[in-house]
Structures are given as C-alpha cells and as structure tokens.
Amino acid sequence: MDARDLLPMCEITQRSGFAASAIRYYEAEGLIEAHRSGGGQRRFERSVLRRLAFIRAASNVGLTIEEIRDELGRLPGNRTPTKADWQRISRHWGRRLDEQIAALQRLKGGLDGCIGCGCLSLRSCAFSNPGDVHGEDGAGARLLPDSLRRPHPTRRGAGRRGSAS
Amino acid sequence: MDARDLLPMCEITQRSGFAASAIRYYEAEGLIEAHRSGGGQRRFERSVLRRLAFIRAASNVGLTIEEIRDELGRLPGNRTPTKADWQRISRHWGRRLDEQIAALQRLKGGLDGCIGCGCLSLRSCAFSNPGDVHGEDGAGARLLPDSLRRPHPTRRGAGRRGSAS
DNA sequence: CCTTGAACTCAAGTTCACTTCAACTTGAAC
DNA sequence: GTTCAAGTTGAAGTGAACTTGAGTTCAAGG
Structure with missing residues (x-):
C-alpha cells in the first residue's frame, strides 16, 4: 500500500x-x-x-x-x-433489537395495566417489580431482559445505549 | 407516629x-x-x-x-x-416508553433496509449514522432520541436502564 | 529558521449508581 | 452479662467508555 x-x-x-x-x-x-x-x-x-x-x-x-x-x-x-458479513451480522442485531423492543412493550403493557390501579405494590405490581424479585425466580416472561435492566456496575451486566459523539 | x-x-x-x-x-x-x-x-x-x-x-x-x-x-x-399522582406520572412515563420503543423500531427499520445494501456508509447509511452527524443538524426524525443515545460520561447526557438489584 | 496547529504519550479524571471496606456501636435474646 | 446479628460512618472502589491535561514532538508553510 x-x-x-x-x-x-x-x-x-x-x-x-x-x-x-x-x-x-x-x-x-x-x-x-x-x-x-x-x-x-x-x-x-x-x-x-x-x-x-x-x-x-x-x-x-x-x-x-x-x-x-x-x-x-x-x-x-x-x-x-463485507456485504455478506454485514447481512449475517445485521440479522443478529435485528434479533437483539426485537428483544429490546418487546421488553419495552411488556413494560409499557404493565404500565397501562397499572394506570388506574395505583397499587405500585412491591410484591404484585409487575411494573415496580418486573423481575419478580420476591417470586423465588418463578417462570413466565420477564418484563425487562438483562439487556435492558440496569447494567449493574459491580455485578456483570449488559450494555449501554448508542452514541453520537 | x-x-x-x-x-x-x-x-x-x-x-x-x-x-x-x-x-x-x-x-x-x-x-x-x-x-x-x-x-x-x-x-x-x-x-x-x-x-x-x-x-x-x-x-x-x-x-x-x-x-x-x-x-x-x-x-x-x-x-x-397517591393513586391520582401515579396515574398522571404513569401517563408521562408511558410517553417516554413510547418514544423509546419508536426509536428502537426506527433503528430496526434502518437495519432491515440495510440488509442487502451492505453500505454502512458514514454519510448516508442511517443505521451507522442515526443522528445524521454530518447533516448540519437537518430536520427529520432521528433514529435514536437522546434517551437512547449513549449517555456520554463527561458531556451531559440522559439516563441508564432499569434495575433489578 | 520560525511559527503554528496537529499529533504524540501516559496518567489521571469523569459520570452514575451504587458497593465494599474497616472499624466501630446497638439492640435484642438468652 | 454475654453474645452476635444488625447497624453505623466515611472513604474508597467499581465498570464502561472515553476525555482531559501536561508536557513534548511533528509537519508544513512562509
């Protein structure tokens, strides 16, 4: 070169x-x-x-x-x-974005359900407790996947948001 | 008490x-x-x-x-x-979540559009340049709103993600 | 040769939301 | 009275993704 x-x-x-x-x-x-x-x-x-x-x-x-x-x-x-790499990778990212979108929609759904209830219960309100912290790790879709939970500094967690430096 | x-x-x-x-x-x-x-x-x-x-x-x-x-x-x-406060606030948060969802969907849309193009151009590919960094601050919907852009440490930026301590 | 701006290195600083640590003190039970 | 979990403080640490600063050198023009 x-x-x-x-x-x-x-x-x-x-x-x-x-x-x-x-x-x-x-x-x-x-x-x-x-x-x-x-x-x-x-x-x-x-x-x-x-x-x-x-x-x-x-x-x-x-x-x-x-x-x-x-x-x-x-x-x-x-x-x-290359173009082919990019196609493969972008499908991968697409899935990731789909997950993030679905997670936010679940959270939104929980919020809509809560409007009017005013409960905000630590135990039962899915919105204030999306991980079901007290639920002994029960099954069922979690409102927020790890990628959207707060990436806890000391425990290992997933990413941040996009940049526009 | x-x-x-x-x-x-x-x-x-x-x-x-x-x-x-x-x-x-x-x-x-x-x-x-x-x-x-x-x-x-x-x-x-x-x-x-x-x-x-x-x-x-x-x-x-x-x-x-x-x-x-x-x-x-x-x-x-x-x-x-109170219940009433919570209703008002949750509507506010609902809008915020809507924005975040829409932003991710725009990003996803850009990604879908890019599959096959392989361009990843710094200037024109909306996916690699969602803020239109070179566009002299042109109009039009931005792919990512500030709430989803990377919250830049030193310059003032917006928030983190949810917790499950 | 002189100036000016771009670039270099390396260490230290920044932000956020906490956690961890060391060195103690409280409070309730037995 | 002894024990021990639970609680206190203030300072320092954590992780990610860079930025800032200090002090020095490079490259190009006049």
Missing part, C-alpha cells in the same frame, strides 16, 4: 465523527489498527473508516466494546466486514 | 429488595427520609416502602436519580404518590 493512500488523524476524525481520543482508545482496545509515519504519527488505511462505521452502528445497538471486538474478530481473516 | 410503627433497616431491605447500601444512598440523595432510634439507627415510616417501589419503577423506565428526585419533589407537599 502506497503511503499516499494512508489517512492522517484529522481526516479520520472529520470523516468518522469520532474524537481523536476515541480513535486512539479504539486502537488501544484492538478494534482498529494504525500504521505510523516516520515521526510516529498514526496513518490509517481507508478501510478503517468502514470499521469505525461498524463500531458506531454496533454501539448504537448497545453492544459493548468487548462485544464489538468479538464480532469484528469473528470475521474470517479478521477483515473489514 | 408511634415508634412501634417504624421499620428497621432489615425489614426495609427484605421488603423492598434494595440493599442496605442503596437505601442509605437514597437517603443521602434525598429520595427518602429516615428517623433515628436512640442509638442512631435508621427507623423508616411505612410509606418509605411505597416511595421505594416508585423509585424502582422509575429507574426501570430509565430515569436517573436526579429525575426521580425531581419527580418526587414535584408531588404537592412532597408526599408519597
């Missing part, structure tokens, strides 16, 4: 919308790669822009950095996603 | 499902109040359980502690929510 095909940091930040610090962070985390100029400055292949678009999309779906790294790493040859 | 009507910490933790540390945190944050025993231990009025149920429900909808404090504070007389 010709050195003239490599992009400097300013180009990447402008075209991806990510801050330089975020780009450096992603490189440190192994999500993207960079070449170096003679003086030690980063020079990026054009394909990095595509990976960054992928990262943004993934993070909008709520994937964590680690999950994104896995997802990128599962691509055969660790390459930038 | 008779001292025999006041509940000790263990009762509150068992019946609310919150950890003692969380209860203390909520008190420090001004979401709930506590009396003290002669020796300095917390003694709670029964109504605190109701406030805690409210807190759990609110946090499941994605409100932050600050928003919950505001919401509780807006109650006339700063009292525990």
Whole structure:
C-alpha cells in the first residue's frame, strides 16, 4: 500500500465523527489498527473508516466494546466486514433489537395495566417489580431482559445505549 | 407516629429488595427520609416502602436519580404518590416508553433496509449514522432520541436502564 | 529558521449508581 | 452479662467508555 493512500488523524476524525481520543482508545482496545509515519504519527488505511462505521452502528445497538471486538474478530481473516458479513451480522442485531423492543412493550403493557390501579405494590405490581424479585425466580416472561435492566456496575451486566459523539 | 410503627433497616431491605447500601444512598440523595432510634439507627415510616417501589419503577423506565428526585419533589407537599399522582406520572412515563420503543423500531427499520445494501456508509447509511452527524443538524426524525443515545460520561447526557438489584 | 496547529504519550479524571471496606456501636435474646 | 446479628460512618472502589491535561514532538508553510 502506497503511503499516499494512508489517512492522517484529522481526516479520520472529520470523516468518522469520532474524537481523536476515541480513535486512539479504539486502537488501544484492538478494534482498529494504525500504521505510523516516520515521526510516529498514526496513518490509517481507508478501510478503517468502514470499521469505525461498524463500531458506531454496533454501539448504537448497545453492544459493548468487548462485544464489538468479538464480532469484528469473528470475521474470517479478521477483515473489514463485507456485504455478506454485514447481512449475517445485521440479522443478529435485528434479533437483539426485537428483544429490546418487546421488553419495552411488556413494560409499557404493565404500565397501562397499572394506570388506574395505583397499587405500585412491591410484591404484585409487575411494573415496580418486573423481575419478580420476591417470586423465588418463578417462570413466565420477564418484563425487562438483562439487556435492558440496569447494567449493574459491580455485578456483570449488559450494555449501554448508542452514541453520537 | 408511634415508634412501634417504624421499620428497621432489615425489614426495609427484605421488603423492598434494595440493599442496605442503596437505601442509605437514597437517603443521602434525598429520595427518602429516615428517623433515628436512640442509638442512631435508621427507623423508616411505612410509606418509605411505597416511595421505594416508585423509585424502582422509575429507574426501570430509565430515569436517573436526579429525575426521580425531581419527580418526587414535584408531588404537592412532597408526599408519597397517591393513586391520582401515579396515574398522571404513569401517563408521562408511558410517553417516554413510547418514544423509546419508536426509536428502537426506527433503528430496526434502518437495519432491515440495510440488509442487502451492505453500505454502512458514514454519510448516508442511517443505521451507522442515526443522528445524521454530518447533516448540519437537518430536520427529520432521528433514529435514536437522546434517551437512547449513549449517555456520554463527561458531556451531559440522559439516563441508564432499569434495575433489578 | 520560525511559527503554528496537529499529533504524540501516559496518567489521571469523569459520570452514575451504587458497593465494599474497616472499624466501630446497638439492640435484642438468652 | 454475654453474645452476635444488625447497624453505623466515611472513604474508597467499581465498570464502561472515553476525555482531559501536561508536557513534548511533528509537519508544513512562509
């Protein structure tokens, strides 16, 4: 690859919308790669822009950095996603989004059922107790799946929401 | 109020499902109040359980502690929510949930539209760029509202997801 | 050569909603 | 009177995903 095909940091930040610090962070985390100029400055292949678009999309779906790294790493040859990869992955994300939507709808349904009852009971009101905390882990659809429960800092939990840095 | 009507910490933790540390945190944050025993231990009025149920429900909808404090504070007389309060509030939350659902559906729609295109363009692909970052703040529905965008740590952003402590 | 702005590194800071820890004290039962 | 679970405090830690800051260097133009 010709050195003239490599992009400097300013180009990447402008075209991806990510801050330089975020780009450096992603490189440190192994999500993207960079070449170096003679003086030690980063020079990026054009394909990095595509990976960054992928990262943004993934993070909008709520994937964590680690999950994104896995997802990128599962691509055969660790390459930038092709059209076929993207189709497979987006089906996967679609399911995830479907789950999140269904969960919010269950919560909404519980809320609608509660309007008028005014109970807000810790034991029986599904809205204030979507996990049925006191129910000894009973069966039945839970109102909120883990992906939408509060990702508890110390116990392991799932992701955040999408970015628009 | 008779001292025999006041509940000790263990009762509150068992019946609310919150950890003692969380209860203390909520008190420090001004979401709930506590009396003290002669020796300095917390003694709670029964109504605190109701406030805690409210807190759990609110946090499941994605409100932050600050928003919950505001919401509780807006109650006339700063009292525990009554049935009527709850109806008003739950309509408000219903709208919020509707927004979140609609946002996820837009994102899902964008994803469906993208399956097969394989573009993932930083400029035009709505999925990888739901905020239209390069669009000079153009009009039109945004795929993700602020409540679902990644709440950026340092810049001010909106909430987290629901809890099941 | 000088200036200017972009880039570099590395450590430390940020936010949120709590938890954990250490070192004590209370309160109720026996 | 002894025991021991339950409770207290304040400070510090947690995790994710970056940002900020300090101090230094690079690259390009004039």
